[in-house]
Amino acid sequence: MVLAELGQRVTQALASLSAAPVIDEAVLDACLKEIAAALLQADVNVRLVASLRNNVKKRVNVSELGRGLSKQRIIEKAVFDELCSMIEGGQAAQQEFKKGRTNIVMFVGLQGAGKTTTCTKYAHYYKRKGFKPAMVCADTFRAGAFDQLKQNATKAQIPFYGSYTETDPAVIAQQGVERFKQEKRDLIIVDTSGRHKQEESLFEEMRQVAAAVQPDHVIFVMDGSIGQAAFDQAKAFHDSVDVGQVIITKLDGHAKGGGALSAVAATQSPITFIGTGEHMHEFEHFEAKKFVGRLLGKGDWGGFIDKVKDAIPEEDQQQELIEKISKGEFTLRIMYEQFQNIMKMGPMSQVMSMIPGFSNAIMQPGSEKESQAKLKRFMTIMDSMTAKELDSSSTKIFSEPSRILRWARGSGSSVIDVQLMLEEYKRLAKVFSTAMKGMKIPKNLKGDMNPRNMQANIAQMSKMLPPHMLKMMGGPGAIQNLMKQMEGKF
Numbered sequence: 001m002v003l004a005e006l007g008q009r010v011t012q013a014l015a016s017l018s019a020a021p022v023i024d025e026a027v028l029d030a031c032l033k034e035i036a037a038a039l040l041q042a043d044v045n046v047r048l049v050a051s052l053r054n055n056v057k058k059r060v061n062v063s064e065l066g067r068g069l070s071k072q073r074i075i076e077k078a079v080f081d082e083l084c085s086m087i088e089g090g091q092a093a094q095q096e097f098k099k100g101r102t103n104i105v106m107f108v109g110l111q112g113a114g115k116t117t118t119c120t121k122y123a124h125y126y127k128r129k130g131f132k133p134a135m136v137c138a139d140t141f142r143a144g145a146f147d148q149l150k151q152n153a154t155k156a157q158i159p160f161y162g163s164y165t166e167t168d169p170a171v172i173a174q175q176g177v178e179r180f181k182q183e184k185r186d187l188i189i190v191d192t193s194g195r196h197k198q199e200e201s202l203f204e205e206m207r208q209v210a211a212a213v214q215p216d217h218v219i220f221v222m223d224g225s226i227g228q229a230a231f232d233q234a235k236a237f238h239d240s241v242d243v244g245q246v247i248i249t250k251l252d253g254h255a256k257g258g259g260a261l262s263a264v265a266a267t268q269s270p271i272t273f274i275g276t277g278e279h280m281h282e283f284e285h286f287e288a289k290k291f292v293g294r295l296l297g298k299g300d301w302g303g304f305i306d307k308v309k310d311a312i313p314e315e316d317q318q319q320e321l322i323e324k325i326s327k328g329e330f331t332l333r334i335m336y337e338q339f340q341n342i343m344k345m346g347p348m349s350q351v352m353s354m355i356p357g358f359s360n361a362i363m364q365p366g367s368e369k370e371s372q373a374k375l376k377r378f379m380t381i382m383d384s385m386t387a388k389e390l391d392s393s394s395t396k397i398f399s400e401p402s403r404i405l406r407w408a409r410g411s412g413s414s415v416i417d418v419q420l421m422l423e424e425y426k427r428l429a430k431v432f433s434t435a436m437k438g439m440k441i442p443k444n445l446k447g448d449m450n451p452r453n454m455q456a457n458i459a460q461m462s463k464m465l466p467p468h469m470l471k472m473m474g475g476p477g478a479i480q481n482l483m484k485q486m487e488g489k490f
């Protein structure tokens with residue numbers, strides 16, 4: 001059972017409260033039993049499930065509560081709070097790093113948990129926040145580990161350190177940290193090799209690396225699909241080095257995710273980030289309340305707005321873009337930039353799950369992967385075009401066979417792919433020019449977003465959506481619902 005299903009089951013159990021004519025002890029028990037069953041099936045540790053059940057029962061004294069809706073709300077709130085405190089591990093999230101001083105972070109975890117990938121995502125995240133990160137590869141156990149880190153770091157333009165000849169990871173770690181301290185890097189990330197709790201010698205090695213670099217934070221990276229084994233594994237790491245944070249990876253796949261909660265309990269440390277895919281941007285800052293809110297289908301407006309803001313170009317560029325499109329200047333470069341923005345937002349289902357009322361279940365993740373792959377293919381084709389071609393809005397040049405052949409060869413694609421991309425361009429150019437006619441464009445985008453204009457624009461937008469995407473989003477009814485929810489939010 002994946003996390004979305006867990007959320008649905010808990011939500012359904014809570015909804016059963018409103019169906020009961022009277023909420024008494026028996027109704028509460030039945031609801032908690034269903035929630036406990038869902039959590040157990042999602043691999044949450046048995047002890048944690050029992051304590052959640054007991055704590056809710058302690059907090060809610062049914063016979064002393066008022067009637068109807070308020071009773072239901074109080075129970076819902078108690079379940080929500082207990083789920084949050086289970087995830088927070090009894091501690092507030094970690095303090096932010098201080099700029100201008102050296103912060104050393106060491107990543108530990110089981111083999112293949114995603115440490116190296118996560119180190120790069122972590123470095124990239126803080127680089128965007130204005131830090132100067134650097135990465136050190138202290139994994140001498142797995143052949144190819146240094147090459148992997150080197151490749152990831154180069155792609156993210158992060159300085160790195162490692163060795164092909166030195167076999168002692170503590171020595172490499174110390175050398176790397178020294179080097180980057182001298183270079184005044186303020187966030188030094190030390191990646192270590194993967195190990196299992198049975199491997200005592202590797203645990204000793206991990207303690208030596210920690211002693212050599214004296215990390216400010218030790219981060220335990222855990223694969224979200226690990227299941228019930230999570231508790232013991234996480235505890236072994238915590239008993240050996242001072243784990244202070246947990247990052248859960250692979251929450252995009254079929255991970256039940258419940259193991260994550262067990263790791264938090266074992267390390268008494270909060271989850272600070274989650275990995276939701278193999279790519280650099282598939283990494284989210286984690287906040288228990290928002291996570292549980294999304295899990296229970298209550299949405300996360302803040303997260304949604306942040307994602308959209310992140311993907312939307314600067315204000316001046318937006319204004320310029322709208323003006324260009326309204327004059328009919330929809331070029332391939334504009335299409336390319338729009339694709340880039342879509343990719344930045346991440347998978348559609350992730351974004352939509354942040355909108356209250358839209359659960360993950362509405363979106364079909366399979367078709368999204370296909371759409372993203374298609375966008376990437378189209379972008380690669382556009383990469384092989386000249387600047388003049390990208391800035392042209394004349395469709396004439398698109399029918400020249402020699403150009404089509406050059407773009408196909410240059411991008412390693414087929415002619416059919418190129419033609420498909422051009423068809424998409426023509427479709428979008430037409431859609432944009434028609435849609436812009438009816439749009440109410442605010443003179444200054446910083447100015448008030450009038451809800452009526454906003455609604456009219458969304459209605460217009462929903463007409464522009466390709467039918468399969470509209471279906472994926474739950475059909476016109478869901479869009480209407482979204483518009484209703486947006487009322488008063490802007």
Ligand SMILES: Nc1nc2c(ncn2[C@@H]2O[C@H](COP(=O)(O)OP(=O)(O)OP(=O)(O)O)[C@@H](O)[C@H]2O)c(=O)[nH]1
Nearest residue numbers: 111112113114115116117194249250275276277278
């Ligand atoms: N789907 C998905 N895959 C991920 C995620 N994070 C990492 N991976 C993949 O998991 C695999 C293992 O990741 P690595 O970063 O090599 O793991 P590691 O912990 O450094 O491995 P060892 O050094 O052998 O212990 C790779 O194929 C990654 O692309 C994630 O959030 N989602």
